[in-house]
Amino acid sequence: MNILVIGTGYVGATTAILLAKLGANVTGLDLDEGKIKQLQNGVLTFYEPGLEPLLQEQMQEGHLTFTTNAMAVEQHEIIFICVGTPSRYDGSTDLSAVRKVAERIGQQMSSPKLVVIKSTVPPGTQKRVKRWIQEKQIKPISFDVVSNPEFLREGNAVYDAFHPDRIIIGSDTEAAGKQVHALFDAIECPVVLTNPQTAEMIKYASNAFLAAKISYMNELARLCDEIEVSVTTVAEGMGYDPRIGRSFLQAGIGYGGSCFPKDVRSLLSLGAELNTELGILKRVVDVNHSQYRYLMKKVKRKLGLLRGKRIAILGLSFKPETDDLREAPALAVISELMEHGALLKVHDPVAKLPREMQFPSIKSFPTIEETLLGAHAVILCTEWKAYVEGDWESWRPLLTEPYVFDGRNVLNAGRLKSLGYHYEGIGAR
Numbered sequence: 001m002n003i004l005v006i007g008t009g010y011v012g013a014t015t016a017i018l019l020a021k022l023g024a025n026v027t028g029l030d031l032d033e034g035k036i037k038q039l040q041n042g043v044l045t046f047y048e049p050g051l052e053p054l055l056q057e058q059m060q061e062g063h064l065t066f067t068t069n070a071m072a073v074e075q076h077e078i079i080f081i082c083v084g085t086p087s088r089y090d091g092s093t094d095l096s097a098v099r100k101v102a103e104r105i106g107q108q109m110s111s112p113k114l115v116v117i118k119s120t121v122p123p124g125t126q127k128r129v130k131r132w133i134q135e136k137q138i139k140p141i142s143f144d145v146v147s148n149p150e151f152l153r154e155g156n157a158v159y160d161a162f163h164p165d166r167i168i169i170g171s172d173t174e175a176a177g178k179q180v181h182a183l184f185d186a187i188e189c190p191v192v193l194t195n196p197q198t199a200e201m202i203k204y205a206s207n208a209f210l211a212a213k214i215s216y217m218n219e220l221a222r223l224c225d226e227i228e229v230s231v232t233t234v235a236e237g238m239g240y241d242p243r244i245g246r247s248f249l250q251a252g253i254g255y256g257g258s259c260f261p262k263d264v265r266s267l268l269s270l271g272a273e274l275n276t277e278l279g280i281l282k283r284v285v286d287v288n289h290s291q292y293r294y295l296m297k298k299v300k301r302k303l304g305l306l307r308g309k310r311i312a313i314l315g316l317s318f319k320p321e322t323d324d325l326r327e328a329p330a331l332a333v334i335s336e337l338m339e340h341g342a343l344l345k346v347h348d349p350v351a352k353l354p355r356e357m358q359f360p361s362i363k364s365f366p367t368i369e370e371t372l373l374g375a376h377a378v379i380l381c382t383e384w385k386a387y388v389e390g391d392w393e394s395w396r397p398l399l400t401e402p403y404v405f406d407g408r409n410v411l412n413a414g415r416l417k418s419l420g421y422h423y424e425g426i427g428a429r
């Protein structure tokens, strides 16, 4: 089985490795020559625990190759679309990369194809992809387009790829649906076979629901602060109810990443286009936008004027175990602190400050100790293990002022207070 995976970013690279591991001969295709060169050398273009050895293994076994040659379309019967689907300025989804790929498939089609959309695309996109392919065909050749959304989490890509909670397949025909199902035969999990529009909606509904859980807890955290209750204990108590579940109840400075923010915006945009009020989701976004500001208010209340104050930022990435900075709350915190004239000292175990944020008033340090030295306050933005399990006792004398603002509610407040820190979480005590 020859499979072409178009787009070798996070999802494309993981999908290509998974399919190769499941026994297919896979080619990864990307426009980005630098990315492809790096992959051809067996090096991932992003940080993801455990994925690179699998990449190298599949390449060495000859199951996986990479190319920039778009003519590869012709030589493959099955094509996975894994290109990016970013937000437009108005929140709607920019499908231009998907369209380009679809048109290219149409232009080059000389034999029947099965096209699988893995990218997250708004309901109705599969129909459009079919049309875009058809419009570019030189002669009519049969093809199917199946929706197969991806649910992996960054930082957990290997586990999630091989142990998904479910596989969603949206197909117009039973035969094409079964063909996609057969590709993942070796994976044991529930499979939902449905129509493409429903499959596309399941992806958005899932991400939006998880985002809503987070914003719900974040809003409650503000109330918990007022009534001197710990939102973390509230979440624990709620989570034992299986109808609620324990996950995604962690209050903090809000969700970020390449998926939740853009997918919630996309759903809102679809609702607006179809005159359907999605009030709950609007509030989910509002809470998320104001959540880091809520933490900033606490910082300002304690430190007063921020001009000239040295503030240590622990964590840049939108979550631990990734170097992804897309819509990372830490960047919003940094921007606001810079606007107030603070001097920033930042640390992250893997993520690097983006070029557009490199100013004289902000310095990156290789160790936590150097980052904390002389700081008037510490703000934890990402719950990397190195911070959660860090030696806060020996770090205490490094600080000029002992203020710790825990943007993820992960530090042991009681212990920190006993070490002489002034600790503030978000609804955590």
Ligand SMILES: NC(=O)c1ccc[n+]([C@@H]2O[C@H](COP(=O)([O-])OP(=O)(O)OC[C@H]3O[C@@H](n4cnc5c(N)ncnc54)[C@H](O)[C@@H]3O)[C@@H](O)[C@H]2O)c1
Residues within 6 Å of the ligand: 006, 007, 008, 009, 010, 011, 012, 029, 030, 031, 032, 035, 082, 083, 084, 085, 097, 100, 101, 118, 119, 120, 121, 150, 151, 152, 153, 154, 258, 259
């Ligand atoms: N990142 C995640 O954890 C995740 C999880 C599930 C679903 N998704 C969805 O998967 C899709 C891809 O996300 P990602 O994070 O992998 O994006 P990404 O930006 O990391 O990768 C996209 C890749 O597509 C390539 N590309 C763009 N146009 C191309 C073209 N015409 N031909 C060949 N290559 C092209 C880009 O060069 C890039 O390497 C998005 O729709 C996203 O919402 C992402």
Ligand SMILES: O=c1ccn([C@@H]2O[C@H](COP(=O)(O)OP(=O)(O)O[C@H]3O[C@H](CO)[C@@H](O)[C@H](O)[C@H]3O)[C@@H](O)[C@H]2O)c(=O)[nH]1
Residues within 6 Å of the ligand: 120, 150, 151, 152, 153, 154, 155, 207, 210, 214, 247, 248, 249, 250, 251, 252, 253, 254, 255, 256, 257, 258, 259, 260, 318, 319
């Ligand atoms: O209780 C929680 C859980 C998460 N987060 C934040 O939410 C964001 C997203 O986290 P997570 O869902 O773990 O990361 P992603 O890798 O973005 O994965 C989400 O987005 C992917 C892309 O669509 C989907 O495939 C995954 O199923 C979905 O979990 C991060 O900023 C987290 O810090 C919280 O604030 N509180």
